[in-house]
Amino acid sequence: MGTTRAVRADSWPDACDYDVPEGTLEVRTAVSEASVLPVRSQAAADPWVARFLAHLAAERNLSGHTVAGYLQDVGQFTAFVWPGEAELPPYRWASPDRTLARQFLVAFHRAGCAPATTRRKLAALRTFYRFLIREGLLGKNPFSGLRGPRRTHGLPVVLNEGQVASLLAAPLRELDTLQARAAGGMPPEAVYARLRDAALLEVLYSTGGRVAEVAELRIDRVDLAGGVARLHGKGRKERLSVLGRPARAALGRALEFADRLWPNAAARDGVLFRNLQGGVLTPRSIERNLKHWLAAAGLPPAITPHKLRHSFATHLLNAGADLRSVQELLGHASLSTTQIYTHVSIERLKAVYRKAHPRA
Structure with a gap:
């Protein structure tokens, strides 16, 4: 060497x-x-x-x-x-x-x-x-005692509910526009890509899941009738996440179309979100596709899948959800990790204060 x-x-x-x-x-x-x-x-x-x-x-x-x-x-x-x-x-x-x-x-x-x-x-x-x-190879750790940059406690960047609604509507809105223009019809893969992304965005926001957790979801871990999905989080810990009605409808539509494109593939590999070759859609591809839908919805390009997770938590707290329940839904091991969202939800607290306090 x-x-x-x-x-x-x-x-x-x-x-x-x-x-x-x-x-x-x-x-x-x-x-x-x-x-x-x-x-x-x-x-x-x-x-x-x-x-x-x-x-x-x-x-x-x-x-x-x-x-x-x-x-x-x-x-x-x-x-x-x-x-x-x-x-x-x-x-x-x-x-x-x-x-x-x-x-x-x-x-x-x-x-x-x-x-x-x-x-x-x-x-x-x-x-x-x-x-x-x-393992006995070395006697010293060169990184021992070194300190990283001081941890900052900046507030998470979130979308408001109207912005989320605009983002979630973007794939189907684009699909409708393109189908209206395509006299000879769209390639089925192009249709699937938009149905898939509509479902994907709905699932990200409905579950509050990390992008890697959602990307690796399999069909056998999703119960459309019951409205739940089993996500595998950090340390392979499993948690139940809720699928709202729009997420279930979008998923059902995407899966039905995928079955027409790749017959028997679901039974063979159980993949929930596929790329256009029929393989597994990766987290990196999800992040890349999100940029397209942000632009289509006129939203800041700096928004990431993780900021959708931040938005999920903030909107729950703003609507009155308790911190423990949000902790469970996010899969946080410590309540202190979840507490940062209470700072983002200060607008709800201000509204309560203005309504209830005699000197507000």
């Missing part, structure tokens, strides 16, 4: 996350999609990385998306420490020192990444090195 190169933090490219290539497990939305770090996909070929990933999946019972996230962060670190194309695994994990670990983290801060991105990478690399120490 070549020698480890100490790259100056201020010389590192402005990048926060990289897009995962099509055909691989897709995780976490890129913080800055315009800036791309090298994809060190061969990191998984390192024997210690492979053992670490197996440990996360088997012993810690983490989901495939979360395991892929750890691989992404470790892979970025290898690209930072061993930037040469010829630097292939196995890597000399004892080479990086505390200074290099700090430079790696500072690079993300100077690139203008969100503090949460840097904190996540610090946690992932610290966990990886703890594993190497536990």
Whole structure:
């Protein structure tokens, strides 16, 4: 192996996350999609990385998306420490020192990444090195004692109810427009794409699910008659989510059309949301498609599937739902995580105050 190169933090490219290539497990939305770090996909070929990933999946019972996230962060670190194309695994994990670990983290801060991105990478690399120490490979953790950026408590960005309604109506509105213009009829795949996205947006907002949870939903975990779906959250924990009437109707219509396009496919693989080749629609594709519907609805392009989740929680609280119930629906392990939405719901509290307080 070549020698480890100490790259100056201020010389590192402005990048926060990289897009995962099509055909691989897709995780976490890129913080800055315009800036791309090298994809060190061969990191998984390192024997210690492979053992670490197996440990996360088997012993810690983490989901495939979360395991892929750890691989992404470790892979970025290898690209930072061993930037040469010829630097292939196995890597000399004892080479990086505390200074290099700090430079790696500072690079993300100077690139203008969100503090949460840097904190996540610090946690992932610290966990990886703890594993190497536990396995007897190393004696020191270069990430031990390093502190990430201070956690900020900004309020979640949410859509109001009218904006959500406009977004959810966008796919079928576009379908109606295109069908009216198409004298010879639309390609069935184009029709399905809009029916699917109408259902997908409804399910995201109806369940408040994370994009990865909704993307991996299977038909056998959806009860259209009962109006519930079983989502697999962090740590593979399962929770019941509610499907409202519009979501059930949109799903039923999309599934019926998919059966005509791909006969017997549902019985074979149980996929709920398909791409136009009949395979599984990935989280990355969902995020990309959402941008189209935001533009069609005249809404800010910065809205992400996770902001639909924020909107779901805020609208429930504004309508009087109790915090514990919202916690269960979101799949939060801690009530404190859910409490941030109480700040967003201050308008409801102000309205109650104005109505009830004699000096309002």
